[in-house]
Amino acid sequence: EDKVVQSPLSLVVHEGDTVTLNCSYEVTNFRSLLWYKQEKKAPTFLFMLTSSGIEKKSGRLSSILDKKELFSILNITATQTGDSAVYLCAALNYNQGGKLIFGQGTELSVKP
Amino acid sequence: NAGVTQTPKFRVLKTGQSMTLLCAQDMNHEYMYWYRQDPGMGLRLIHYSVGEGTTAKGEVPDGYNVSRLKKQNFLLGLESAAPSQTSVYFCASQHAGGFGYTFGSGTRLTVV
Numbered sequence: 374e375d376k377v378v379q380s381p382l383s384l385v386v387h388e389g390d391t392v393t394l395n396c397s398y399e400v401t402n403f404r405s406l407l408w409y410k411q412e413k414k415a416p417t418f419l420f421m422l423t424s425s426g427i428e429k430k431s432g433r434l435s436s437i438l439d440k441k442e443l444f445s446i447l448n449i450t451a452t453q454t455g456d457s458a459v460y461l462c463a464a465l466n467y468n469q470g471g472k473l474i475f476g477q478g479t480e481l482s483v484k485p
Numbered sequence: 486n487a488g489v490t491q492t493p494k495f496r497v498l499k500t501g502q503s504m505t506l507l508c509a510q511d512m513n514h515e516y517m518y519w520y521r522q523d524p525g526m527g528l529r530l531i532h533y534s535v536g537e538g539t540t541a542k543g544e545v546p547d548g549y550n551v552s553r554l555k556k557q558n559f560l561l562g563l564e565s566a567a568p569s570q571t572s573v574y575f576c577a578s579q580h581a582g583g584f585g586y587t588f589g590s591g592t593r594l595t596v597v
Contacts, residue, residue, distance in 0.1 A: 382525065407585075415575060415588035416528075461527055470516050470535040471579060472543070473586060475527035 375400045377464050379476035386452055387484050394447040394460050394479045402468035406438050406445045409461040411478070416461055419447070452483045487511050491576050491589035498566045498596045506561040506592050508576030515581040517559040518543075519551065521572040522591075528575060534559055535581070566596045 377398045386392055398406065405423045409416035420429045422438035422445060429436050433452075438445045449456055459480050463473040489510045498504055508517065516535050520528040520543075530543030532551040540551045548570060550562045559578075563570060573593050577586040 377527075379527075415590050418585060421585065463528075470518075470533050470541065471581070472518065472530055472533055473528075475520075475529070477525055477527045 375464070375466060375474045377462060377474050377476040379460075379462055379479050381479060382477060383480040383482070385482045385484065388453055390452050390483075391448065391450045392452060392481065394449075394462075394481070395444065396446070396462035396476055397444040398462075398464040398474075398476075399443060400464040400466050400474055402466050403440075403464055404467040405465040407463045407465065407473065408436055408445070408447050409463065411459045411461055412457075419460075449481075452481075454483050454485055457481060457483045489576055489578055489587050489589040491574075491592050493592060494590065495593050496595070498563075498594065500567060500596060502566050503562070503564050504566065504594075505563075506574055506576075506594075508559045508561070508578075508589055510557055510559075510578040510587070512578065512580075512587065513556070514578035514587070515556070516579050517553065518577045518586070519549075519559065519561045520575045520577065521545065521570075522575060523572050531561065531574075568596045570594065571596045 380395045408419040420436045425440035433450045436447045459478040461478045463475045518533040519531040534540045534553040537556045576589040
């Protein structure tokens with residue numbers, strides 16, 4: 374059975390801290406790993422990772438995929454209160470209608 | 486530029502009542518999905534469709550039915566609502582072979 378596991382499930386930090394969110398996966402016909410940010414509404418897309426070892430970066434956020442060890446990390450540096458959200462990772466199973474299998478999410482709270 | 490539209494946005498049902506959630510997309514996407522999101526559980530796939538007239542079960546299909554009579558619409562039905570179906574429901578769509586979902590804004594359903 375396809376599975377995606379995130380850790381930690383929740384995290385409280387102060388502004389300026391750096392955080393690392395973890396995502397491990399066991400998915401048949403794996404193609405890509407995606408990260409989303411969710412703030413009390415629909416998830417918004419952050420990154421899609423297909424190749425191992427290549428870091429993707431957007432401002433203070435970065436992510437990398439390890440296809441050998443089947444995990445990904447999402448880093449956020451110099452956190453701000455606006456980073457408070459649930460971060461979801463999802464693995465794409467391309468052989469079944471391109472469906473995404475989501476992890477439980479990591480709830481990040483950034484205190485002033 | 487509507488993208489993916491879900492109706493209704495909120496609904497309260499009594500146990501045993503039926504209802505249909507509508508998802509409409511105007512991007513000519515082949516694939517469509519229904520997910521439910523419960524606290525601490527990420528998004529779980531209910532049903533999905535890879536084309537007009539075809540549907541398939543996801544991870545948590547029991548108690549739900551779907552239909553895709555037109556390419557742009559994907560309907561989720563609850564024949565006899567139960568309190569366990571209280572959740573936030575998200576619809577999503579993507580092109581066949583595409584790697585990115587477009588999400589609707591969600592429907593918050595409460596069954597009392």
